Amino acid sequence: MQHPLTMHCRPVLSDLSQPVGCDSYRFEVARQIIGKVDRNYLLDVVEQSGLAGCGGGSFPTGRKWRLYPPQSERPGPRYFIINADEMEPGTFKDRLLLEDETSLLIEGIILSAYILDANECYVFVRGEYQLAIERLMAGIEQAKMAGLLGTDILGSKFCLDIHVHRGAGRYICGEETALLNSLEGRRPVPRAKPPYPQVSGLWGAPTIVNNVETVANIPNIIKNGAQWYRSLGRNGGVGTKIFGVSGRVMRPGTYELPMGTTMRELIEDHAGGMRSGYRLRAVLPGGASTAFLSAEQLDTPMTPAAMMKSGTRLGTGTAIILDDQTCPVGFIANLQRFFARESCGFCTPCRDGLPWVSQILDRIEAGKGRAEDLDRLSDLQNTLAAGNTFCALAPGAMASLQSGLSLFRDDFVRHIEQGACPWK
Amino acid sequence: MSIDKNLLHLTEAEQREIQEIVASYPHPKAASLDALLLIQAKRRYISDDMLAAIATLIGISVAELDELATFYNLIYRKPVGQNVILLCDSISCWIMGRDAIECAIKQQLQIEVGETDREGQFTLLPIVCLGHCDHAPAMLINKQLYGDVTQDEVKSLLERHKHGETECSTP
Amino acid sequence: MEVKKAQIVVDGVAIDIDRSNNVLAACLSARLDLPFFCWHPSLGSVGACRQCAVTVYKDDQDKVGQIVMACMTLATPGMIISLTDTKSHSVRQSVIELALTNHPHDCPVCEVGGDCHLQDMTVMTGHSVRHYDFRKRTHLNQELGPFIKHEMNRCISCYRCVRFYRDYADGTDFGVFGASRNVYFGRARDGALESEFAGNLIEVCPTGVFVDKPYAQRFVRKWDMRAMPSVCPHCAVGCNVTIQEREGEFRRASNRFNAAVNGYFLCDRGRFGIGFVNEPKLASSVRRDGLLVATNDAEARAHLVAILKSETVIGIGSPRASLESNFMLRTLVGPDRFYAGTSDHQWQIAAMAAKIIAEHGIPTASIVDVEAADCVLIIGDDPSDVAPRLALAVRQVAKVSASGTGAVVDLPDWHADARKTAQIFDKPSLFIATPLPTRLDALGADVMRGTAEQLTDMCAQIETVLISNSENDQAAELLSGRAASALRSAHRPVIIVGGNSAGANLLGLAANIIIALRNRGADARIIMLLPEVNSLGLALLQPKSLNELRSDPTIGRAPGYIVLENDFLRYLSEGALADIRGQEAKIAVLDHVETRTTQGADVTIRCANFIEAGGIVVSAEGRAQSWNQAIFSDEPVTPAWEILHEGGAAAELIASSGLRNQEAVLNLLAEQSAIFGACVGMVATGNDQAQPTPSLPFRYSGRTAVKAHIDVREAPPPPSSHPSWSASMEGARLHPDANIVPQFWAPGWNSSHALNQFQTSIGLSLRAGDEGVLLFPQDSELVRIERSPARTVSNDAIMFCEISPVFGGEALSARSAPIRERMGEAVVVVGNVLAKSFSIHDGAWVRCDIGGVSVVRKVLITQSIVENYCGITINVSDEPDLLLPHTGMITRITDEGRA
Ligand SMILES: Cc1cc2nc3c(=O)[nH]c(=O)nc-3n(C[C@H](O)[C@H](O)[C@H](O)COP(=O)(O)O)c2cc1C
């Protein structure tokens, strides 16, 4: 099985202190491409590869890039931004790439910026990722030494600088327009779209924001072609994806697997199945903003489309396992507490609705729930639906609540009727 | 002039560093977070005086800077201890028993979440998912990330930080 | 259904849309009830509150539709939407319930209860049952100074305050702190809000977080107050205000929308300065044995008659009195003996302004013109202090100039946040050339500091470049060159010019630039900075200057002086004062406030102030607007013109019948000077519009009648001198075509947002008109003004120029208690070089000797001032006028020396 994205990664649980592969990295693809291959051709390759954004939205990267106006239309500063704010609960894939595939990522940035003809890149890394920041800085230094950053790169007239920007912690900074505000030193509340960042992004200039994993795919796609990339997938998926598993499985961790691998394969074959004594009840397939996949749906292939069909989303592809000895109400309550706290406070439904949701869930979990609480929760979940709120944070939060309310209705009712959490 | 008095709270080296950051962005305001993090790294938290000094250097008002400082999780506007414990409270760590770890820390330090122990050594704060879910429960003490933390090792971990052995490698 | 090009269909009914309007504005323009919080007609849309949800359908077949926020959705022709469908209705209902989760139910004790947009919207959505049963989050309040009371717990976090204060008014000391549910709107620390526009927070906030503090201290419910429209008396912009009173006591002033003048906002000098009317007023008195003793009006007026019978009667007019009063005085004393009671310098400026508008036909700019200008040149003075509302408009120029990315990305005007993002690097097309620093410099304007001579040269150069049609290479490096080339390509340029620092000459030169621009086809306009509400009105009556008074040989012994609402003795030099005393003049003063002049008078006669009787004033724009009687006490106060008329008749100077009412006065004025013709129409009787105005609010009831202890029936207000300015007992009602809508109220709309229902379309003029009248046709022939030589000052002298601070810088505002609290220290602004040569430091105390007057000031050092110039704040209430600009000396003094 191929795992182009994580070729250089440390084996599970090995030493964190040594970066892998950095010094010897050759930037071969970039050397062959920059100044030599036509941008439009490269853009076609990316588009045809079917690469979809890995930040959670699965938006086709080629299509996003097409909306970026060419230099001739919009001269002046043009930005390319790497979203490395990974804060979605249960998600730990970007850190892996930032720490262990630093050079691959940097090569991805150089190639992407070249295709887009963008001259400034900011990597927005969450402040807690200390090691990632150090390695990025080192990697950028190395790329500079190798002549792949700066002005007139490889004699092609193409210029690029990469800046590492440390975040100061807030989940909303991962939302791409809030990220731009954060970078600008404004309060990181999301921006209204349209205008999209491609047209009016960082300081009003054309801007593309991509996830770390998305960009790390670019060198191999350019090197091996769209067809090769597509062929890596299974069950209708394209390429590979870094999946993750956390919770009570034998081998929690990250696994680069073909897109379209089923959830069951991921959990049973790769993560080694449940720890002894635990049974799987449901899975959040791609981070805290996705809806539950029930135990019966485990054979769903992990592709954006198939996940959608099963009533959830691929999200970040990092699964969180709910086992039978963990209280589902407590589980959902934990998620909602997170979202309530991390709401940016800009729009009414999210700012004032999520705390209410969270308070009701805490009350139910504490055994003080009331019969009408469940109706109130479903009302709130309707109010906080997509379109009613300013950005996708609150609707994302509602995914687990909505699916949880129907999947675990009995458990909710038991809490209320018994006046206590049956798991305590 | 009265404005310059604000700057007295920063050393000349600090002022220079902030000016460099400001110069590195197309718009001075963008330097706000870097400057706050820089000064916090040196002084542990952002006091009102620091805030005013940084705002002056960037050329924005105190209110404008405090709008940012009060927004972020990692900017401390109140004094914190020598060591800041950020204990993940997100879902995977919760499943894997982070509540018990929190209890152990609270008991060990005799504090509640959000407080600093009497010796001024430790401040305990919650943090969102640290991206270490495969090694839950996870926590960050200063720059050091810990995974698979058990109740039993809490005491020794804290001891180590207390004695300043913070730059050691992973557990 | 047949839907026209510029229409959308709302619940089956076609409504008109303006180009580039959003759906919310379109619905409100059609007077539909659609709730909103964060959207504001002037602040635009950001989509934060999520209250304005509507359902949009793809086509006739679509029965499901999609929820969108109306304020963030461009209304496109043919669009089909619904407000009444259950889907959007339930979203709106749930959203308001969420907004209210932390809101205290303190309406019964809240100052805005019954005047609250949040209440209105709650009722409008139908939300009535509270389900939230957890603890509310609470906040501590801040002390925000004498104007505004802070009640943070009432906040629903719509973000309007911070958008107004920071994004619109460019204030820096206010913000939004924290995140998630814990967001806080206030200052970084306790302290008075610094922006002179902070008072607008009261009206911008949809609920009671920012409360009018003086009003809160003498509080009555909105529906227990009478309301009448009026004009702010504190500067020549002439912003429209609504005055509310109860029991003959002024309670509060709030913004009254006038599309051409002040739009949605006032400055704090206006809003809080008007409180001067509640301070002790002048009493009628006569001098006996050297002392002024109080007397009744009849006796005082008898003395006035005696003075009017003097051989020579001299009339001193007033820039803060109405046209009627000034004209009546001129009529009594004759044009040859009618003087402007201002400094000669101010007289020259006002006379020049009048000449430029009335004789040279130069078109003036309204606030709207300024906001829409594509290039603004400010010459001479800072409008921030003299005409604050105008300065606020200039601040918008910096935001709409779309020279940068804003132009590349096509963004509608209302898309507030996106525009802010797109324009961050835009340099506004704003040029400032003054000797002193201005508060607008910081907008990123192109700034030049110059002496009077340099400024006049600059104007002449610009004009030459524009006429010669050539790039002046020499000037390209200079502001004159840059401004000239920006003006050349502008379609709607505006020049703001003040003569305070550099003289009246500058006004004429600026006017010449306007002529050059108009000859090139641009719609160029001028606005001249004048100090008082009726400065232009007085100047148009062509009073003579005090200088001429001094040198008039025909004035013999014991002349009579009739002084109209003016502290004119302030403006006399020691020598001139001595001359008048030497003549053994008898001085009668008609005023409503006590001044140095009333203290030195032989007779003082209490006349009505601007809310006690009606009158017309002319703004710097040349717009005649009327004060309406807004306060109705048991003992009505007579306006000065009536007192004068009566006295004149008794002294047999005029016929006793002729000028009985305002219409007659204005008719005579119009006969003598045709430009005032339009004023007659403003007060014309004999048509329907002359009905008494229903000033009582709808809900005024027997229960709350002022004299309920005597009779539960409200007594009718006493009659007024003019029917259209008098008030009836009728309640205010939606009366779209009434001449004067006393206050805005519509079913379901109890707060100031009821205004929506009275506008022709959101942001546009009132359906009833009521914008005053521009006295000058704007298409007359333009005549160039000859340049008179600029005054030259010897190089080593220090030139002092006036800073008339926004708070207390004119005649009346310093008399209002909250304004007094906000008046800054008296300072002299000195440049680095000068400070060094005098070895004075920032904050030092100095004595300034200026033309025989010596005053003490605190030093404020600035980097940005022209060499050898100083700015000095004037102190209207405690000092004689410094007759600036003037040369003088600075001497350092010690703290003891100060005492
Ligand atoms: C509340 C919220 C948080 C998000 N956080 C992240 C994040 O931490 N990292 C990320 O790459 N994308 C995040 N996203 C998605 C980004 O908005 C954006 O879609 C993504 O960075 C685009 O990159 P891609 O197309 O490469 O996936 C978040 C979105 C929302 C609404």
Ligand code: SF4
């Ligand atoms: S849904 Fe609203 S409050 Fe929540 S994060 Fe998005 S914009 Fe902020």
Ligand code: FES
């Ligand atoms: S008014 Fe539309 S979202 Fe607030």
